[in-house]
Amino acid sequence: GQNIDQPTEMTATEGAIVQINCTYQTSGFNGLFWYQQHAGEAPTFLSYNVLDGLEEKGRFSSFLSRSKGYSYLLLKELQMKDSASYLCAVRDRDYKLSFGAGTTVTVRA
Amino acid sequence: IAGITQAPTSQILAAGRRMTLRCTQDMRHNAMYWYRQDLGLGLRLIHYSNTAGTTGKGEVPDGYSVSRANTDDFPLTLASAVPSQTSVYFCASSKTGESGELFFGEGSRLTVL
Numbered sequence: 001g002q003n004i005d006q007p008t009e010m011t012a013t014e015g016a017i018v019q020i021n022c023t024y025q026t027s028g029f030n031g032l033f034w035y036q037q038h039a040g041e042a043p044t045f046l047s048y049n050v051l052d053g054l055e056e057k058g059r060f061s062s063f064l065s066r067s068k069g070y071s072y073l074l075l076k077e078l079q080m081k082d083s084a085s086y087l088c089a090v091r092d093r094d095y096k097l098s099f100g101a102g103t104t105v106t107v108r109a
Numbered sequence: 110i111a112g113i114t115q116a117p118t119s120q121i122l123a124a125g126r127r128m129t130l131r132c133t134q135d136m137r138h139n140a141m142y143w144y145r146q147d148l149g150l151g152l153r154l155i156h157y158s159n160t161a162g163t164t165g166k167g168e169v170p171d172g173y174s175v176s177r178a179n180t181d182d183f184p185l186t187l188a189s190a191v192p193s194q195t196s197v198y199f200c201a202s203s204k205t206g207e208s209g210e211l212f213f214g215e216g217s218r219l220t221v222l
């Protein structure tokens with residue numbers, strides 16, 4: 001099974017940078033995903049890491065260390081529309097995705 | 110528009126009633142999933158199917174059943190609904206393989222009284 005931990009809430013100012021950490025314990029690691037979910041909407045895919053290192057996609061970057069069971073999502077140049085819940089998810093070898101409880105990010109003007 | 114369609118969007122039903130949530134995808138994805146989302150608990154996997162004709166149990170399968178007669182459809186049935194099954198249910202699909210990101214439906218909000 002998977003045990004996935006991430007902070008419940010974070011608050012940051014518009015234009016700033018926020019880093020959301022995720023730690024996991026898994027019986028068979030096969031990739032780590034980050035999803036964004038706005039209130040009342042479905043989750044949407046942000047990033048995927050399967051090898052150690054940093055993946056950059058515009059204002060969003062995701063980092064993975066498999067030996068430490070650790071990932072982070074970095075959001076740069078925060079905008080008001082980035083206020084959402086960010087979900088860390090770990091995939092196992094059966095291609096099942098287990099999610100953390102999510103981190104609610106609030107961006108203040 | 111390609112994607113995943115869930116129905117109904119919202120439903121209130123009495124405890125003890127049978128309910129089927131429908132899910133259809135037109136992306137020809139081989140894998141499909143049902144999750145429930147509850148405040149503070151995140152998304153929890155109920156059942157999944159890696160290919161048509163096969164299904165598997167997720168983290169919280171009790172009280173739910175699924176079938177996968179073809180690639181496109183993956184209905185979730187509550188045989189006898191209980192109040193603890195009040196939740197938002199998301200259907201998702203993916204290609205199995207390297208990235209295999211999940212694509213989610215818009216969700217079905219179910220209230221069991």
